[in-house]
Amino acid sequence: MTFDLLEAPQPELAAKTIQSALQQEKFIIVVGRCTVRYKGRATSSLDTGERLLAIKQDRALLIHRPYGYQPVNWQPPGCRFEISTDNDELRIRAIRRSPPETISVSFDQLKLIAAMALKDLAEFFLDASEEDMQRAIIARPEIVERGLRVIEYEKRVEPGFVDVYGIDQDGRLVIIEIKRKAAGREAIFQLAKYVKATSEGVGRSIRPILVAPSIAKGIQRLLQTMRVEFRKLDPKQCAKILAEVDKGEEERLSRWI
Amino acid sequence: MTFDLLEAPQPELAAKTIQSALQQEKFIIVVGRCTVRYKGRATSSLDTGERLLAIKQDRALLIHRPYGYQPVNWQPPGCRFEISTDNDELRIRAIRRSPPETISVSFDQLKLIAAMALKDLAEFFLDASEEDMQRAIIARPEIVERGLRVIEYEKRVEPGFVDVYGIDQDGRLVIIEIKRKAAGREAIFQLAKYVKATSEGVGRSIRPILVAPSIAKGIQRLLQTMRVEFRKLDPKQCAKILAEVDKGEEERLSRWI
DNA sequence: TGCTAAATCTCGAAC
DNA sequence: GTTCGAGGTTTAGCA
Secondary structure, eight states: OEEEEEEEEHHHHHHHHHHHHHTOOOOEEEEEEEEEEEEESEEEEEEEEEEEEEEEETOOOOEESSSSSSEEEEEEEEEEEEEEEETTTEEEEEEETTEEEEEEEEEEEEEEEEEEEOOOOOEEEEEOHHHHHHHHHOOOGGGTTTTTTEEEEEEEEEEEEEEEEEEOOOOOOOOOEEOOBBBBHHHHHHHHHHHHHHHHOOOOOOEEEEEOOOOOOOOOHHHHHHTTEEEOHHHHHHHHHHHHHHHHHHHHHHHHH | OEEEEEESHHHHHHHHHHHHHHHOOOOEHHHHHHEEEEEEEEHHHHHEEEEEEETTTTTTEEEEEEEEESSSEEETTTTTTEEETTEEEEEEEETTTTTTTEEEEEEEEEEEEEOOOOOOOOEEEEESSSHHHHHHHHOGGGGOOOOOEEEEEEEEEEEEEEEEEEOOOOOOOEEEEESSSBBHHHHHHHHHHHHOOOHHOOOOEEEEEEEOOOBOTTTTTHHHHTTEEEOOHHHHHHHOOOOOHHHHHHHOOOOOO
């Protein structure tokens, strides 16, 4: 693995290394004593102090002080860099076109420079997944509707799988489609297909329910046209419910032991 | 300077080094291949990939992927850490009390560990915030209008806070709402509310003035309808004025010494 | 502790 | 491009 590591380098060597690392799209870390200036939507200045500067592989810039969650200064991905040395100092400028913004950093003391190409293609999953939402509904059907009982889930029905089958308190068949994010028109059409496919086998009325944290704009009318009901449900809410259910399970188990 | 630097260390040595660095309140950098889990207000999972983990001197935790401005996972300052090794992997857990949140990171490959105590006591100056605009108006009310005197600011009036209260050269009460950016309709409605709330207590006419660098498109008519005056004022202009004011203060002080 | 409003908010999706 | 809405938003200032 190509891995650059410099301890307390001279500014010229530092500049060369950073230039080269930028071209190779490496992740660059610089630790040292610097001053920082920012001009753009606002302006800021930060006098001399020891900080961590990071340039990411998409050319995002972060400058972190030794404390605090947030970077003290930053530049979003895609900005242009100018690396130079002047008066025995290493200068790094990051320039953004729109809105016009510039960050200038000047290091008068360098402690560490590291540059390496990091591979990270993993997908990030936040909140409850759609599967978690399904599990929450199965565990607590009342979060969709009072009196709802779940009969089956992930049932194969020709165009695909019905997320949840249930029966409401009046004995009517309920088909639930779950979306983790704002539901669009495709979710409604999907439900309509399931209703059509299911109603052929069953001789009674079916209630299609779309469960999602929100619906996309301009979909409200389509919902009404297709006679699809919407039930707002947040992935976070589901995660919470699952945590409660798991906790209950644990307690039940511990009582058995 | 106490400076720890390990290239591709074994997990046991890594754990020891990090433990020690935590006790010495050093800034810790770990680069390697890891998976990340988060449970708390929400839940998240991130499969294996190469990332930068940073623990700051106030025990803030940041996990950065090789792209993007934001950390993929984080923990704010002050959380508790558990460092361990298990099955040849380095485990770092960061636990927050309130709200209860935990981040678990497991490194199966370590590339670099660096730990050092950074000194950074400099003050950060950000200019031209909304607060700066307010301070500039208080210091030099004439930038809004000649003859204006400021009576009060940040005054609680039921729907919120009035930015600035003043009296114009004709003795009329002035209510000022400040926006750092182009003012939208909500600013006008806000002003209207303050006028209504204030006029109930005062038996005289009130002049609502909207101070902002510009107004949003299509708001001009609403301004007239609501009888709100608009005064163009740029945040940058305010920063300049504040600099002058501060300089004046310094000179006055130095004359006293 | 809880709320409110601002942020160089960022980030993504829709238009 | 611009606008709109959400975020584990964070952060600061107060009741």
